[in-house]
Amino acid sequence: MSFQDWESIFEEKTEDLYGYGDSWSFEFDDTIEPDNPAQNWYQYIRGAFARFTCSKCKRTWPSKRVLVVFDFQLQERAKTGTVKARRFRQNCKRCQGAKMEEPQFELDNIEVLLEKLVGRIRMRCYREDLGENNRGFRPVGISEGPHESAHCEACLRGICRKSE
Template sequence: MAETWNNAIRQKYTELHGHTWHVEFDDSITPDGTAPGWYQYISGSFAGFTCSLCKRYWASKRVQVIFNFHLNSSKQGTIKVRRIKQECKSCDEAQMEEPNFPDENVDVLVERVVTKIRMRCYRENLGDTNRASKLYDKIEGPHESSHCEACQLGICGQAK
């Protein structure tokens, strides 16, 4: 999974001033919890989930992703990524499941964070240029806040 994200970043090499950036997944990232010299960006996209217990599949149109990014003095960049999880509403012993983003939506999320990197780390003035994510499945039923990690963290875009 990290390879998909790193490949998407490598395709943006020239936009990142030729500097090397790499992606690390980090479930310890918290909203507004960046270290000094790091920046944070939160975005959402369509993703699907599969319960590891009952194998039930469900889709969500705005799965949150927290990015923390930093360019060090050697011009090496790190992007830490926390993909926000959800749990199955059908299983009593459900665990939080990782989202599965379609490759096209990984590209959209990477494009968005690269825009923020260019604005923060390279001081480029790019304005607001977000490309929309693509929905791949029909979304059925109401939002289930009790099964949403983003709701628990206070960053859910679907919470009412």
């Protein structure tokens, strides 16, 4: 899905935060590192279902565990919040020298990711007690095969959360 899909779903999910008088923005940032947020930023890490397509051979494959890292911060004086997201990539196991491909998430799964993120924002930035929300991800054509660590960007960097 495109950046505009992520951004419009994020705007929809953050509408309730306008009651605080704050506006929030969303962007992708491939420099975010898991477990290492910038000073005064919070971090939220999730694994989700996604699909990949090799740009070389056009092969597609599903993955149950695509790591998504969100860094977020509310600047209370400016009444603005910022979310930065990084989606970890995978490459094709059949193509020699294949590039790392961006994950393609179903709209339902983007909604769940951003719903859970906004819940975390509400807890961290606004001190709300939300209880438990157990809405899960919808697997789409996901096989039960093994995780391909040799082709997972997060695994290659030693930060994969495949065992979560």
